[in-house]
Structures are given as structure tokens and as C-alpha cells.
Amino acid sequence: MFTLSEENYLKAIYHLELDSDKGISTNAIAEQLETKASSVTDMIKKLSEKKVVVYKKYKGVHLTGLGKKTAANIVRKHRLWEVFLVEKLNFSWDEVHDVAEQLEHIKSPKLINQLDVLLGFPTHDPHGDPIPDKEGNLKTIEKSLLSTLAKNETGICVGVDDSSSEFLQFLDKKGITLGKKITVLEKEDFDDSLSIKVGEEKLSISKKIANNLYIKKI
Numbered sequence: 001m002f003t004l005s006e007e008n009y010l011k012a013i014y015h016l017e018l019d020s021d022k023g024i025s026t027n028a029i030a031e032q033l034e035t036k037a038s039s040v041t042d043m044i045k046k047l048s049e050k051k052v053v054v055y056k057k058y059k060g061v062h063l064t065g066l067g068k069k070t071a072a073n074i075v076r077k078h079r080l081w082e083v084f085l086v087e088k089l090n091f092s093w094d095e096v097h098d099v100a101e102q103l104e105h106i107k108s109p110k111l112i113n114q115l116d117v118l119l120g121f122p123t124h125d126p127h128g129d130p131i132p133d134k135e136g137n138l139k140t141i142e143k144s145l146l147s148t149l150a151k152n153e154t155g156i157c158v159g160v161d162d163s164s165s166e167f168l169q170f171l172d173k174k175g176i177t178l179g180k181k182i183t184v185l186e187k188e189d190f191d192d193s194l195s196i197k198v199g200e201e202k203l204s205i206s207k208k209i210a211n212n213l214y215i216k217k218i
Helices: 004-018 026-033 037-049 065-087 096-103 109-118 165-174
Strands: 053-056 060-063 154-160 181-187 194-198 201-205 213-217
Touching (some): 004 026, 004 037, 004 060, 004 065, 026 037, 037 053, 065 109, 154 165
Antiparallel strands (some): 053 060, 154 181, 154 213, 181 194, 194 201
């Protein structure tokens, strides 16, 4: 069994490892969790004793096999709860993260497995992120940032990099949601802003927005 704090550390390391093939530094973990590096060092010692992480000086932290499965299960619970909140309780996609942060620490495997059944075994959460299966396996899809598309290229919106409430509310106002077809009409050399077509609507968006939208090219 792991404490809530230990689970948060495992999840943070898990997300950092998805973007790196090297060991994760204590500073990177501290930044992710908005805590002190000294606190990270203390927690890594505890997690090492529980055989879920390995720490090597100058090489950083790695999750063990057990650590990866444990962390993936936490992520699975979080994303299944997000689907439940949107599909069954009519939450909007910008409201679910904080609630799912609380629900992900429920320990009952039966509850989560039944939740998976109830939802029809979803593969992605409301933000387009893949949901790990019971064994911790994660299926990813080919995707690109909208900012990398060339003029006249088209794709389907499949996810967001920034899942903050502010950004998701902004997308709602602009009618940009998962599954929407987006075509790049123009790219400005001056500031890399884009003119795009979303459905039948034409919009201008900044480089920052384009760097936070994932597209599957078609």
C-alpha cells in the first residue's frame, strides 16, 4: 500500500519518464510537484525501500517494473474517473481534473474494473490522453502539434498538451474540441501565428495555442 503522497510522486515520475529515455533528476521531480529538492530526496529513499524506484547518483531516478505498473494504475484510475465525470455526470472537460485527482487514490480494484465496464472500456480520456489497461500497457497514437502542420494541411484534434481550466475554456469558446477537423490556412512568418479553419469557422490563433493542440494528420 502507498500513501497519497507516494502515489503522487510515482505518477509524477511516470509522466516525466514518458518524455525522457534518461533518468529523472530530483530537480525535475521537485519542479513537477512544486516542492523542494530535499523533500524529493527523502521520498525517493522511501520509494526505493518499497522497490518501486531505483536511484543512481548522476543518473537520476527510474521506475522499476512494479513502480511503472503502480503508477500506470493511478493514471488509469484518474483518466477513467474523468471519462465518468464527463459522460455520466455531465461535467465539462475543464472541470474534471481536480476531482479526478481526489478519486484516483481510491484503492478498490473491483470498483475501477467495474467502472471500466460501465464506461465501455474507453481508450482515451476527455483530453485525448490514452488510458492504460489493467496491466499498465499504454497505447499511443501518432499525433503532431498543430504548430508543425504546413499551410493547407489538415488534421483531427486528438488532444491537448495544456489541460488547465483556462485553456480548455478558451478552446470551448472557439469551438475547438476533440474530433474537430482543423485545416491550416496561413502561417505568419512574423510571430508564427496561424489562420485556421475549424469545421466551417475561420479563426486566428497564436503560436502558444498551436503548441498546445495535438493533431492527427489526415
